[in-house]
Amino acid sequence: MHIAQKAACVSLLLSVMMGGTAVHAQVPPATTVPPAVLGQWVTRNHKGVFEITRCGDNLCGKLVGLNYSDGIPRDQTGRSECGLPMLRDFVRDPDQPDRWDGSILDPNTNHVYQARMWVNQSGQLKLRGYLGIPMFGQTQTWLPYNGHIGPDCKMST
Template sequence: MQDSKRDNPPGHTGIRPVPRQVRRAGAALCAMAMMLAPLAMPAASHARAAEPDIIGRWMTKDHDGVFEISHCGQEICGHLVGLRYETEMPRDKRGEVECNLPMLNGFTPDADTPGHWNGRVTDPDTGHVYHAKLWVSQSGDLKLRGFVAVPLFGETETWSRYTGTIGPACKLP
């Protein structure tokens, strides 16, 4: 084995200089990456800001009501936009018509479970407000779990996405 210090001129570190062509190619690649970075950033921020799966219209489990779930400021909320009724529109406990009644309120992302939302649901028949969770199952159905204190003691309903029409005065066909 030869001593590398003997093979190199005095003051030389033994590290070869990078050829000019490689330096130019590297500089060109860096310049191209800097030009393309702003183009990729909107796509990344758009992916983060994608609409939650729960946004839209949902038919209740008994197929007698449709809720529209949407943004309410920084939170998600839902109100009744369609009802199945024969004579006059149903009314809540206070005597208010149920059409456009806000019943899902204050939903924010669940920090522990991605894709799940925590908020409150109001029972129009009793006026009671319950804690609730919302999420979309793998089958594409909306799951709404209402509970008093902890999710363990609650009830889950399955709602399906609604794409039909709604007539005047919130009447479902």
């Protein structure tokens, strides 16, 4: 079975498992199957939601939702953190195609760190920020976000 055929079978199976209708499903070629990291993810402390999208040939992510009670959180320069592009230039790792390598901005310090992200078997996004090599870093676990984001980037609770 060719790779494209395997990808089509997996995609069709996932469509059926997620409640889609297999009768009318059209499976895109294997090269256009979106990576599992695309979508909205809530941070480990449930204070923010990031949306990971395609940016040309790469992936990027920005803060789209915040959990706050008094005024929109702002960065060091006074700008709203809402919409801040913090995940930048992620490219598929050639040795591990399920992983993406790029950089992440810490808005509190304006430092940019190298980063790696992937989705584990439980459907959680793993994001590892590091200096130099991944061994010297920290991994956060983010969950898919299915809530609502209201006006002014406010997350529903």
